[in-house]
Amino acid sequence: MLGNFSYHNATKLYFGEDSLSYLNEELPKYGKNVQLIYGGGSIKKNGIYDEIIGILKENGKEIFEDAGVMPNPTVEKLREGVKIARENKIDLLLAVGGGSCCDYAKAVSVSVNCEEDPWEKYYLRFEEPECEIVPVGCVLTMTGTGSEMNGGAVITNHESKLKIGHVFGDEVMPKFSILNPKYTFSLPKKQMVAGIYDIFNHICEQYFSGEDDNTSDYIAEALMKSVVNSSLIALENPEDYEARSNIMWTATWALNTLISRGKSTDWMVHMIGQSVGAYTDATHGMTLAAVSLPYYRFIMPYGLKKFKRFAEEVWGIRAEDKSDREVAEEGLLAMENWMKKLGLTLKISELGVTEDMIEGIADGTIILDGGYKVLTHEEVVKILRESM
Structure with a gap:
């Protein structure tokens, strides 16, 4: 093993067929306003959406939906998500989907309370967040990126023809991630x-x-x-x-x-x-x-x-x-x-x-x-x- 290093992972994982029930343990730790982030609507077809909405309501949460996160999240979508979070004083970003949703949620989390343009600050100058970060939780429905337990967030800028990832520190990692392998069964x-x-x-x-x-x-x-x-x-x-x-x-x-x-x-x-x-x-x-x-x-x-x-x-x-x-x-x-x-x-x-x-x-x-x-x-x- 080379050099000196530290190791810490800030994300708590809940794994297995009954893992979604642990959302009830996590939600009380955060404020009332939840931004529900998801993609093209497959979670509505397979029933996951209804399950999560039910749990959020049981916990007295106000839900603000942020749908349409694309497979390669764009800078335009990032700015849209930041606008939703700012206008509704979001307390928790809950990403339901694959790595793109998780990446996008983390990019929103570091941008909400930052006055600078997130693309310029995080993806061109690779600066670290100096503002308050909105916490992120993930419910994973697709595997691959590992975004559920790291600080990475990849964003695409079609105008510049650039796709860039920024790996943020422990403070940006999801606070919790829920992993139910059955949620991946319906993937093409x-x-x-x-x-x-x-x-x-x-x-x-x-x-x-x-x-x-x-x-x-x-x-x-x-x-x-x-x-x-x-x-x-x-x-x-x-x-x-x-x-x-x-x-x-x-x-x-x-x-x-x-x-x-x-x-x-x-x-x-x-x-x-x-x-x-x-x-x-x-x-x-x-x-x-x-x-x-x-x-x-x-x-x-x-x-x-x-x-x-x-x-x-x-x-x-x-x-x-x-x-x-x-x-x-x-x-x-x-x-x-x-x-x-x-x-x-x-x-x-x-x-x-x-x-x-x-x-x-x-x-x-x-x-x-x-x-x-x-x-x-x-x-x-x-x-x-x-x-x-």
């Missing part, structure tokens, strides 16, 4: 598998960095194996509770900062994928899937030892009579075969990217230095072209 297959790959790639982003013997990497390998195993079961039977509960729990632990402790992290797949998303508005997990393999094949020679370990420990590749590179390549091939079996999109052209967008997508890619290779603009362009 495309959304389910996109979320599964999002989970897997969150782990990869933290795993493919560093050379030391690090406990975090051992945890990461176990999480990856769990995702692969449960994903194949869920693919055959989406209502397999054990598989879906494992996927939901792994999603949370993949990105609640635990496995990033004591090591550097990469995040370049996310930087490239988010820039693709800014141009196409494509599903986040699919943008990651489409750029992952070209990126990993490009950086593999710079982190060959870890890629060989990945092949052996996660995919069971046997190393006898093979070079390290051959083992590593077999590991990435096994990963590719799993991705194809899930039905993930593996080409950015299938997400709407055209040749004339590539330079702009590369320009919008934030370059980070935690991985095995700090990319140049030309190398990002090369990876994007190989992703086509």
Whole structure:
């Protein structure tokens, strides 16, 4: 384990089939006015909306609805949510949905009492909140982002063609999150598998960095194996509770900062994928899937030892009579075969990217230095072209 670090997670989790009942324990901790945040209305079809409205009313809450949160929340929607919260003196932001709703709620929470434009302050200057933060609670209906137990909030600006995430501190993390695996059963297959790959790639982003013997990497390998195993079961039977509960729990632990402790992290797949998303508005997990393999094949020679370990420990590749590179390549091939079996999109052209967008997508890619290779603009362009 490298360096010195602290670890604290401020979010309380309630997990399982009866977890929504614990909303009754949390609501009395907050004031009367609740901003109910949700997406396109699926929670009204599956009955979750009625359950939550009933619990809110039983607890004497005044409900102010904030519907229509899109899969890639926009800066315009953020400003709309801030307006609702300010006008109604909101005491609690309750996000019901997937990671986009949770991200959006956190972005609103740091913006309500801040006079500056949130896009400029948090997403261009990356400043931290200096104002009072409105507390957030989450009821998760879709797994993937891990937003239910971290401080991340990703917002898209279509005018600027930028999709940027800001990872806030403990004070912005949800105060509580409710995780009922059954709420994920009704997700369309495309959304389910996109979320599964999002989970897997969150782990990869933290795993493919560093050379030391690090406990975090051992945890990461176990999480990856769990995702692969449960994903194949869920693919055959989406209502397999054990598989879906494992996927939901792994999603949370993949990105609640635990496995990033004591090591550097990469995040370049996310930087490239988010820039693709800014141009196409494509599903986040699919943008990651489409750029992952070209990126990993490009950086593999710079982190060959870890890629060989990945092949052996996660995919069971046997190393006898093979070079390290051959083992590593077999590991990435096994990963590719799993991705194809899930039905993930593996080409950015299938997400709407055209040749004339590539330079702009590369320009919008934030370059980070935690991985095995700090990319140049030309190398990002090369990876994007190989992703086509």
